[in-house]
Amino acid sequence: MRRSIFLRRSISFLSTFLFLSGLFVAQNAAAQAGSKACIDCHSKTSPGIVHDWRLSKHSKNGVACPTCHGSLHKTAADYAKAKIPTPETCAACHPKQFDQFKSGKHALAWVAMKAMPTIHWQPMAMIEGMKGCGGCHQIGLKSKQDIMEIKKTQPGFGITSCDVCHTRHLFSVKEARSPQACRTCHTGFDHPQWEMYEGSKHGVRYALKREGILPRDAAAPTCQECHMANGNHEVRTAWGFLGLRLPPPGDKQWAADQVTILKGLGVLDPQGKPTALLAAVKAADLVRLTAPSWQHERDRMLTVCTRCHSLAYAKSQLALGDKIIKDSDHLMAEAIRTVAALYKDGVLKKPSYYPYAYPDLLTFHNAPTPIEQKLFVMFSEHRMRTFQGAFHANPDYAFWYGWSAMATDLTDIKSMAAQLRRQKASAGGI
Numbered sequence: 397m398r399r400s401i402f403l404r405r406s407i408s409f410l411s412t413f414l415f416l417s418g419l420f421v422a423q424n425a426a427a428q429a430g431s432k433a434c435i436d437c438h439s440k441t442s443p444g445i446v447h448d449w450r451l452s453k454h455s456k457n458g459v460a461c462p463t464c465h466g467s468l469h470k471t472a473a474d475y476a477k478a479k480i481p482t483p484e485t486c487a488a489c490h491p492k493q494f495d496q497f498k499s500g501k502h503a504l505a506w507v508a509m510k511a512m513p514t515i516h517w518q519p520m521a522m523i524e525g526m527k528g529c530g531g532c533h534q535i536g537l538k539s540k541q542d543i544m545e546i547k548k549t550q551p552g553f554g555i556t557s558c559d560v561c562h563t564r565h566l567f568s569v570k571e572a573r574s575p576q577a578c579r580t581c582h583t584g585f586d587h588p589q590w591e592m593y594e595g596s597k598h599g600v601r602y603a604l605k606r607e608g609i610l611p612r613d614a615a616a617p618t619c620q621e622c623h624m625a626n627g628n629h630e631v632r633t634a635w636g637f638l639g640l641r642l643p644p645p646g647d648k649q650w651a652a653d654q655v656t657i658l659k660g661l662g663v664l665d666p667q668g669k670p671t672a673l674l675a676a677v678k679a680a681d682l683v684r685l686t687a688p689s690w691q692h693e694r695d696r697m698l699t700v701c702t703r704c705h706s707l708a709y710a711k712s713q714l715a716l717g718d719k720i721i722k723d724s725d726h727l728m729a730e731a732i733r734t735v736a737a738l739y740k741d742g743v744l745k746k747p748s749y750y751p752y753a754y755p756d757l758l759t760f761h762n763a764p765t766p767i768e769q770k771l772f773v774m775f776s777e778h779r780m781r782t783f784q785g786a787f788h789a790n791p792d793y794a795f796w797y798g799w800s801a802m803a804t805d806l807t808d809i810k811s812m813a814a815q816l817r818r819q820k821a822s823a824g825g826i
Contacts, residue, residue, distance in 0.1 A: 431449075431460040431461040431462070433470070434460075434461040434462075434465075435461075437472070441472075445564075445565050446565075448564070448565040448566040449461075449565040449566070451566055452565060452566045452567055452568070453567070453569075454565075454567060459489075464479070464481045464485055465478045465479045465480075465481070466478065466479035476551070480551075480552040480553065480555060480556070481556050481559075482543075482555055482556060482557075483497070483537060483556060483557045483558055485556070486556070486558045490558075493627075493629045494558075494629075496628055496629035496630045497557070497558075497629040497630070497631075498537065499630045499632075500629060500630035500631040500632050501631055501632055501633075501636075501637065501681060502535050502536065502557075502629075502631050503535075503536055503537045503557070504536055504537075504679075504680050504681055505532070505533040505534075505535045505536030506533050506534065506535075506536025506537065506538050506542065507536060507537075507679065507680055508533070508536070508637075508680040508682065509523070509529050509530065509533040509536070510542075511676045511677075511680055511758075512758055512759075513662075513749065513756070513758050513759050514749070514758075514759045514762045515529070517762055520549060521549070524545055524546050524548070524549040524550070524554075525549050525550060526550075526553075526554045530554070531580075531581075532560075532580065532581035532587075534554040534555075534557070534560060535557050535560040535561075535581070536557065537557060538555055542555075543555050560581075561577050561578075572620075573618070573620050574618070574620075575590070575593060575599070575602065575618045575619045575620070578590060578619045578620075582619075585776075585777055586776045586777050586780045586781075588781060588784075588793065588797075589619075589784060589788060591790075591793070592784060592785050592788035592789075592790040592793045593619060593788055593790075595790050595792060595793070596788055596789040596790045597789060598616065598617045598622075598788075598789060601614065601615070601616035601617075602616040602617070602618060604616070615703075615704045617704065621700070622697075622700050625696075625699070625700045632681075632693050632696075633693055633697070634684065634690050634691075634693035634694040634697060635684065635690075635721065635783070635787075636681065636682055636683055636684050637682050638661070638682045638683055639721050639779070639780070639783050639784075640654060640657065640658065640682075640683045640684070641654075641683065641684040641685075641687075641690045642684070642685065642686070642687055642690070643722070647722075649726070650722050650725060650726075652729070653722075653725040653726050653728070653729035654725060654729075655668060656728075656729035656732050656733060657725060657728055657729060657732065657757075657775075658683075659732070659736075659754060660732045660736075660754070660755050660756070660757040660775070661673070661677070661757050661758060662751060662752075662756055662757075662758060663677050663683075665752055665754075666736070666752050666753070666754045671751070694714065697714070698710050698711065698714070701713075701714075713789075714787070716786065717783060717786040717787045720782060720783050720786040720794065720799070721782075721783045721786075723799075724779050724782045724783060724798070724799065724802055725779075727779075727802045727803065727805075727806050728774065728775060728779050728802070730806060731771055731774055731805065731806050731809045732755055732757075732771065734806075734809055734810055734813050735755045735767060735768065735771050735809065735813065736754050736755055737813075738767075738813055738816060738817075739753040739754055739755075740753070741817075742820075743813075743816050743817055743820045744765065744767075744768075744816070747759075747764050749762075755768065755771055757771070757772060757775050757776070759772075766812065767809060767812040767813065767816065770805055770808055770809055770812065771805075771809060773805070774801075774802055774805035774806070774809070777801075778797070778798055778801040778802045778805060779798070779802060780798075781793050781794070781797045781798035781801070782794055782798030782799045782802060783798070784798075785797065785798050786798075
């Protein structure tokens with residue numbers, strides 16, 4: 397009896413296996429057949445694309461060229477009819493990942509770049525051409541109008557978002573899970589997270605693990621394991637890119653310092669009242685404006701940290717990062733107030749593109765004077781490196797490239813301000 401049941405189950409399993417195997421072979425054959433004309437042509441014109449596609453899971457699972465690019469493009473003469481995929485194209489098969497991505501900061505990268513007041517002053521090859529800021533910020537979702545603008549400068553490339561990490565046409569999950577995949581964008585100036593990670597104990601252990609010095613199952617967190625736990629494509633942090641949130645109740649000094657920084661960002665006017673820019677900052681999710689939104693992300697990170705560390709240790713390390721933000725905010729606010737006083741006293745003239753007679757930290761691409769440029773670099777480079785270095789467990793970045801540089805910036809700004817005042821006084825202005 398048992399043998400009979402076993403035989404029936406085995407036959408049933410074998411039949412299912414053969415059916416699925418046949419279906420897989422049929423799908424793969426259909427993919428190859430549906431793409432034959434594409435392959436024949438592109439094997440000559442762009443063989444690397446064809447080679448990567450053949451290596452990909454798409455090829456093996458029946459995802460042919462027309463699936464993503466449509467079937468209107470038939471010859472070299474009508475190449476413009478080829479559909480350039482968008483994130484929605486990927487969402488047809490990967491809805492969960494797409495929905496997670498839409499909720500995270502990467503999806504807001506394009507709108508955050510476009511929100512910069514002087515971004516349109518930059519060479520368009522740097523923006524829509526993807527050779528500068530746009531090269532990394534292209535990961536963000538784009539409106540139909542954005543896509544139309546991009547198509548004016550190039551044939552519509554740079555609109556897919558997903559292929560920033562899963563580079564086409566291989567679209568490798570293994571590639572996207574490697575910390576090196578983050579390196580292109582998260583490196584240098586105000587985004588040196590790769591260098592911070594690489595030099596941290598996390599990054600060192602990862603390198604030693606790859607070299608076989610540490611066991612293959614040794615703990616060695618990657619960027620993705622911390623920021624994309626369990627494959628979650630949302631990618632969010634408690635502090636957000638600008639490192640600003642509502643300070644703890646009762647900390648009046650920190651609250652005042654953060655108000656000053658928000659004035660410098662134009663979110664608040666010089667009197668401390670909200671401006672129209674507040675809506676844009678909210679839309680780009682650059683600041684945690686409520687305590688629950690901050691705490692939610694902090695709790696999520698603690699869950700990740702406690703996979704390797706005790707809860708007490710993880711909390712203490714993150715709290716030290718918080719304190720570093722508080723201390724660096726105090727230096728930053730003092731520098732902003734120093735420059736703001738120059739506007740108030742008529743020592744510095746407000747540029748025509750500044751909304752208020754107050755420093756504008758979002759126009760650092762076109763700072764009109766050395767003291768203002770110094771202020772913008774202090775904010776966008778050195779302050780960022782201070783707290784990001786702390787949270788990425790890189791003491792060198794947190795101190796030498798961050799805190800120490802901020803302290804030097806503040807000294808220089810005060811000295812330059814005093815010099816400007818003397819020049820104004822000698823000219824009989826004050």
